[in-house]
Amino acid sequence: MNLADLVERLDLKVYAGGAELARPVSGGYVSDLLSDVIAHSRKDQLWITLQIHPNVIAVAALKELAAIVFVNGREPAAETAARADKERIPLCGTPLSAYEFVGRAYGLGLAEK
Amino acid sequence: MNEENAYQQEFQVKGGDFTRAGEVSCEIKNLLKELGLSAPIVRRAAIAAYEAEMNIIMYAWQGRLDLSVTPDRVRIVVEDKGPGIQDVELALSEGYSTATPEMRELGFGAGMGLPNIKKNTDDFRIVSEVGRGTRLEMTFLGNGHKP
Numbered sequence: 001m002n003l004a005d006l007v008e009r010l011d012l013k014v015y016a017g018g019a020e021l022a023r024p025v026s027g028g029y030v031s032d033l034l035s036d037v038i039a040h041s042r043k044d045q046l047w048i049t050l051q052i053h054p055n056v057i058a059v060a061a062l063k064e065l066a067a068i069v070f071v072n073g074r075e076p077a078a079e080t081a082a083r084a085d086k087e088r089i090p091l092c093g094t095p096l097s098a099y100e101f102v103g104r105a106y107g108l109g110l111a112e113k
Numbered sequence: 114m115n116e117e118n119a120y121q122q123e124f125q126v127k128g129g130d131f132t133r134a135g136e137v138s139c140e141i142k143n144l145l146k147e148l149g150l151s152a153p154i155v156r157r158a159a160i161a162a163y164e165a166e167m168n169i170i171m172y173a174w175q176g177r178l179d180l181s182v183t184p185d186r187v188r189i190v191v192e193d194k195g196p197g198i199q200d201v202e203l204a205l206s207e208g209y210s211t212a213t214p215e216m217r218e219l220g221f222g223a224g225m226g227l228p229n230i231k232k233n234t235d236d237f238r239i240v241s242e243v244g245r246g247t248r249l250e251m252t253f254l255g256n257g258h259k260p
Contacts, residue, residue: 006213018202019179020251032220033220033223033225034167034169034219034220034223035221035223035225035226035229036223036225037162038160038164038229039160039229041233049220050217051220053219054131054132055131055134055219055220056220057135057219058135058136058139058163059135059163059246061135061139062135062138062139062142062159062160067223076181
């Protein structure tokens with residue numbers, strides 16, 4: 001599954017990195033603690049979080065994550081989006097809670113491999 | 114290859130500079146990749162470098178990371194000028210943090226920084242002097258079997 005499929009099927013809003021939607025996605029990781037994401041996320045995963053400040057971009061870049069999904073309708077700060085475009089990290093948003101979002105993503109077959 | 118022939122580079126980190134947080138560790142990661150080190154050692158060194166960099170930004174006034182690379186091992190020495198750590202043993206335990214409420218709201222201060230470093234290094238030494246600063250020595254071996 002690639003990011004474009006997920007954007008379409010989960011009705012995600014894309015805030016940055018729109019040119020990167022062809023990248024593959026394999027599973028995801030949910031956390032709002034940056035060190036936890038650094039320790040446990042894996043390459044090509046979606047990172048589901050409510051943290052919208054610019055420091056999330058370095059974490060996603062370092063771990064080569066597929067994209068960041070902001071839940072609960074939270075929108076990234078302008079600086080976060082600017083940095084994401086520079087680092088080519090797609091930023092997406094959903095009005096759903098983390099629980100709801102992950103449930104639907106799993107339902108589409110986006111499970112751990 | 115001996116120590117004298119190692120590839121070496123120094124990186125400066127300024128305390129409190131959250132706008133550039135993560136830049137040094139990203140640079141180190143890309144450099145290690147370009148130097149052709151194996152994926153596991155690149156991953157472990159990047160995680161440890163990130164945590165060390167963030168510790169300088171969050172707690173110290175200034176610091177530096179000295180990277181030295183040979184084909185079979187990566188070494189990063191981190192030195193900062195800062196408040197130091199009162200109780201190193203305690204700081205190494207998972208979940209312990211002295212981060213401010215503001216930092217915690219941003220998702221920092223999980224109390225995983227030093228434990229993450231320890232987990233991802235093959236050799237880790239830490240010396241801290243209260244009121245002066247902290248020094249970390251982190252070694253990663255190419256054939257290491259750490260997770």
